[in-house]
Amino acid sequence: MRTRIDGDENIASGRDTIINNVSEDKQEYGVITDIFDFVLKKYKEENYEIDTESSSVRDKLIHIKKKVELNFSDADEQKEVKQYFNKLYTKINFVEKAFQTLDSEEQSDIHYYVLNNYNKIKNESKDVTQIQILYRLTDFFIPENSIKNPTYRSIAQSIVLFFFDDCTIFEKTSNESQQTSLFDLI
Known part of the structure; x- marks a missing residue:
């Protein structure tokens, strides 16, 4: 006291x-x-309720479900990632809105940062699992002095899930168009 x-x-x-x-x-x-x-x-x-009856939300959830099943072969990992999406869905939408307010150069820089760190983790070891990549990517978004702050952690996880959903990282489903690279133009 x-x-x-x-x-x-x-x-x-x-x-x-x-x-x-x-x-x-x-x-x-x-x-x-x-x-x-x-x-x-x-x-x-x-009114932050998620309208699962909306066709766009429904389509997005179907897309996420397929993408999770493609990238996480273990049933427990799939369940865990789906729980993250379920718990963080509103924050992921906030991340998307905030990302859209950035100019194209800033968006490009962030895409590069995410993809580069994803590839670094993925290529470090053949033994690294997809779920481990997801965990470790989250840490790249948290300032060192906030690493144990649950708010920072949940928002950082939301950022990673946003980039998972938009196909910057992890494997794409067959319905997702392949991005054109500079080398496809020549």
Whole structure:
């Protein structure tokens, strides 16, 4: 338990100073509760519900499902990746919207960064699994001082899943068009 002093910072005179013994845990719990209440209120106001009846959302989910099954042969890994998409779907959409606001040069730089790090991890060892690549790519997006911050981790994972979905990384399904390379133009 810590002692907290509330007042006008003129504690030398002792006037307008209240000394409270406040449990730090109770105070932090109150802040957490306030934040959750605020987020839930905003969530309801802005209606972040996923409309799975929409044909575009449905098509996207079918695409993601096929892509997960193509890239992760182990049933447990498929289940895990699908859980990530399920839990992070709203954040992935936010990532997509934020990415679209970047100019084409910045988008190109980020695509290169993602693809380059994907290839580095993939080519390090023949024993590296797809799920390990997914985990390790997430770390490339987190500043070192925030590596244990769950918010940074979930957003970084959302970024990786966004690039998984847009075919920058991992294998493409047969329905996805192959990108034209500079060498296809000659």
